[in-house]
Amino acid sequence: MRMEKEQIQIEHLLPDYFSGEISKENRLKVDNWRNLSAGNEKLFREMSTVWKSGAILGQMEQFNPKDALLKVDKRLALYNKPSSVWQKLQKIAAVLLIPLLVYSGFLTISQFKESKLASGETTWQEVKTGTGMVSELTLPDGTQVWLNSETTLRYPLNFGKIREVNLTGEACFDVKKDEKHPFVVTTGTINVEVLGTSFNVANYANENQTEVVLLSGKVKLFTGEYGNKKEVGFLSPNQQALFKPSTKELFVNNVSVEKYTAWKDGVLMFADDPMDEVTRKLSRWFNVEFVLESEELRDYVYRATFKDETLPQILDLLKISAPIEYTRIPRETLPDGNYSKEKIIIRKKRM
Structure with a gap:
């Protein structure tokens, strides 16, 4: 009962x-x-999405996202049996996001059509995910x-002979098979060409790989460019290619x-991964910053x-x-508000 009361207060x-x-x-x-939990963080992210959706709707008409969240919540409570916060959240998201999707789709397509008519060039759609979101x-x-x-993904509204997309970040693709139209993922370093297959690409700007x-x-x-490409290798199922742009090496x-x-x-999986790989993924998952106090810590592996x-x-x-200890430094207010x-500082445990 107490936990439920605290949850409502946070809501x-x-x-x-x-x-x-x-x-x-x-x-x-x-x-x-x-x-306190990954579930709480997930709820927070979903509520954040609803809030941002309301902000965009506010550009269309007089719309107060703060009032909307509370009013929709009350309206759902009147017509439905009591449900979990998560269930209510899904319903709130549905109420608010449907008009948003209609609006954003119209706005984007309109802008691209005008651009295409004016320049005759290929026009692109861009999709971004925030920190900790999938x-x-x-x-x-x-x-x-x-x-x-x-992650940021750019793709044309209408594919041509080549189905080309551009990726910064990480994405998993399940490509619709089309032998006449190759599917290409460009990253700015090494690029991928397929006809119809499933694969994962990780290409974050702050990582040298x-x-x-x-x-x-x-x-x-x-x-290189698709029309003047230089083939560097092929992959078969259950294989990983690791490309180092600084040295041009491919493993x-x-x-x-x-x-x-x-x-x-929604699963984090480690299999004999070094400490810096573990903290890199945790950093994105929980939106925190890790500091390893010594190089020796990078040799520790986890499963x-x-x-x-x-x-x-x-x-x-x-x-x-492993023989480690950590210190958590809470968020601080920055000059811009x-x-x-x-910040999580990890150090070797003092014996």
Whole structure:
């Protein structure tokens, strides 16, 4: 009963949190609640999406997203039996997001049509995911794409002879087979060409590598423009290609593909991964910053699978597996009024 009461209290604090009108004390309550569990963080992200949707609707007409969240919640309570916060959230999202999708689709297509009529050039759609969020979409050719945290995907509204998309971040593709129209993913470093297959590409701007993992089918790897491409290799199922742009080196390994695609199902999977790889993924998952105090820590390896564990639970499990300790430094108010990321400092345990 107490937990339910606290959940309701947090739920009513979120509109003020998103609008920036929340007190420092209540902001801390929400931040602490977010860190209690992965489920709480997921709820927060979904509510954030609803809030941002309301902000866009506000550009269309007089619309107050703060009032909308509370009014829709009350309206649902009147006509439905009591349900979990998560169930209510899904219903609220449905009420608010349907008109948003209609609006954003019209706005984007209109802008692109005007651009095309004016210049005659190919026009592109751009989709972005925020920190800690995973999105799914269907491309114009029927290809399914899952976008990981902090990812940008650009694609044309209408594919030509080549179905080309541009990726920064990480995405998993299930490509609709079409032998007459190759599907190409460009990354700015190494590029991927397929006809119809499933694969994962990770290409974050702040990392000195591009990774391609093949689930099924066959992919061709190349550099340069498609019309003047230089083939550098092929992948078969259960293989990983790791390209280092700084040295132009390409490494191909046999891997268990499950750990590279588990993220799209809300699972973090590590299989003999070094500490810096573990903290890199946790950083995106929980929107925190990690600092490793010594190079020796990078040699520690971990094998684990996480789904609903909180960040503190994961950190404590890491402590059990290796002689480490950690310090958590909470978010701080920045000069511009925003908040810094929580910082986790990991050091070797003093014996």
